[in-house]
Amino acid sequence: MSQRTIVILGAGAWGTTLAGLAAAKGHSVHLWSRQQGDLQTVLGDADLVISAVSMKGVSAVVEQVGQVAIASHTVFVTATKGLAATSSADTMPLLPSQIWQAALPSHPIVVLSGPNLSQEIQQGLPAASVVASHDRAAAATVQAALSSNAFRVYTNPDMLGVELGGTLKNVIAIAVGACDGLQLGTNAKAALVTRGLAEIIRVGTYWGAKPETFYGLSGLGDLLATCNSALSRNYQVGYQLAQGKTLTDVIAQLQGTAEGVNTTQVLIKLANEQAIAVPISHQVDRLLKGDITPQAAVEALMLRDYKPEIH
Numbered sequence: 001m002s003q004r005t006i007v008i009l010g011a012g013a014w015g016t017t018l019a020g021l022a023a024a025k026g027h028s029v030h031l032w033s034r035q036q037g038d039l040q041t042v043l044g045d046a047d048l049v050i051s052a053v054s055m056k057g058v059s060a061v062v063e064q065v066g067q068v069a070i071a072s073h074t075v076f077v078t079a080t081k082g083l084a085a086t087s088s089a090d091t092m093p094l095l096p097s098q099i100w101q102a103a104l105p106s107h108p109i110v111v112l113s114g115p116n117l118s119q120e121i122q123q124g125l126p127a128a129s130v131v132a133s134h135d136r137a138a139a140a141t142v143q144a145a146l147s148s149n150a151f152r153v154y155t156n157p158d159m160l161g162v163e164l165g166g167t168l169k170n171v172i173a174i175a176v177g178a179c180d181g182l183q184l185g186t187n188a189k190a191a192l193v194t195r196g197l198a199e200i201i202r203v204g205t206y207w208g209a210k211p212e213t214f215y216g217l218s219g220l221g222d223l224l225a226t227c228n229s230a231l232s233r234n235y236q237v238g239y240q241l242a243q244g245k246t247l248t249d250v251i252a253q254l255q256g257t258a259e260g261v262n263t264t265q266v267l268i269k270l271a272n273e274q275a276i277a278v279p280i281s282h283q284v285d286r287l288l289k290g291d292i293t294p295q296a297a298v299e300a301l302m303l304r305d306y307k308p309e310i311h
């Protein structure tokens with residue numbers, strides 16, 4: 001594999017980790033953050049640009065990148081797991097890849113998503129991930145560039161499903177964190193993860209994603225990782241709310257971003273507008289808003305109308 005010039009946008013936990021993976025493969029790596037570095041200088045000769053910016057910074061960074069002269073062959077990769085609300089009820093929320101594609105219509109956009117807790121990868125532990133794009137050649141280029149003996153990268157043509165899996169699981173991870181914080185046991189956790197996956201698939205297929213994608217690494221895989229690890233910031237939000245802390249205090253003390261807090265808001269707006277059943281996400285929303293205690297959220301889920309497991 002030829003060595004590439006790779007620019008990572010965002011020097012947070014994930015950007016720094018991806019920079020390490022890319023550097024270990026011998027690529028020429030530039031890690032850019034808002035605090036330092038001139039975008040024009042770093043982007044000029046980039047083969048790959050990987051954005052690991054959190055959702056709240058995506059539009060601002062995309063706008064800056066859009067003002068810079070970029071080589072025509074540059075492939076953009078988005079690793080953000082978030083949703084941006086839109087103002088109209090007729091429009092779906094925007095995914096990070098859609099924001100990148102709108103600003104850079106002539107460049108291939110690739111989504112990177114999977115069960116990738118950054119601290120484990122930084123320790124050199126093995127992990128797998130998925131790259132997805134409408135441009136299969138671009139996805140294959142990113143796969144080859146990032147794959148190593150510590151990081152196995154698969155391709156998937158379902159870009160929407162791969163991006164949504166990594167995003168929607170954060171809401172369920174908050175619910176599961178609360179379940180563990182309340183010490184509700186393994187049966188309850190298994191029920192939440194399984195019914196959470198059903199909820200993710202319901203939303204994802206409404207959006208147009210393929211259901212089978214959600215059983216892959218970027219769906220079930222990432223759901224299992226985040227719901228089973230105290231390293232997950234989203235899990236931590238739920239866990240600490242269940243310990244009686246306020247959301248403000250939890251976020252203030254959290255190391256890094258918990259995208260699920262914003263994603264829950266955007267998802268609930270969509271679910272209400274489009275009448276998509278997301279009972280777990282609804283309880284997470286009420287919990288985050290302080291409208292319900294974790295114990296009352298559990299009771300509300302247990303006492304719902306009787307349902308068949310599969311429709």
Ligand SMILES: NC(=O)C1=CN([C@@H]2O[C@H](COP(=O)(O)OP(=O)(O)OC[C@H]3O[C@@H](n4cnc5c(N)ncnc54)[C@H](OP(=O)(O)O)[C@@H]3O)[C@@H](O)[C@H]2O)C=CC1
Nearest residue numbers: 010011012013014033034053054057080081117118256257
């Ligand atoms: N950590 C992980 O294990 C993984 C995280 N992700 C996803 O990657 C994204 C980043 O996560 P992570 O690195 O952990 O988060 P951190 O909180 O560690 O870092 C946040 C990143 O977002 C950037 N950022 C924040 N606000 C703005 C803004 N207003 N304008 C521009 N840039 C901004 C920061 O940029 P700057 O460097 O300039 O300060 C920083 O790079 C999230 O969407 C997350 O879900 C995906 C896979 C794994």
Ligand SMILES: O=C(CO)COP(=O)(O)O
Nearest residue numbers: 114115116117232233234
């Ligand atoms: O997405 C992640 C792991 O794949 C990181 O999870 P958290 O954002 O909850 O820490």
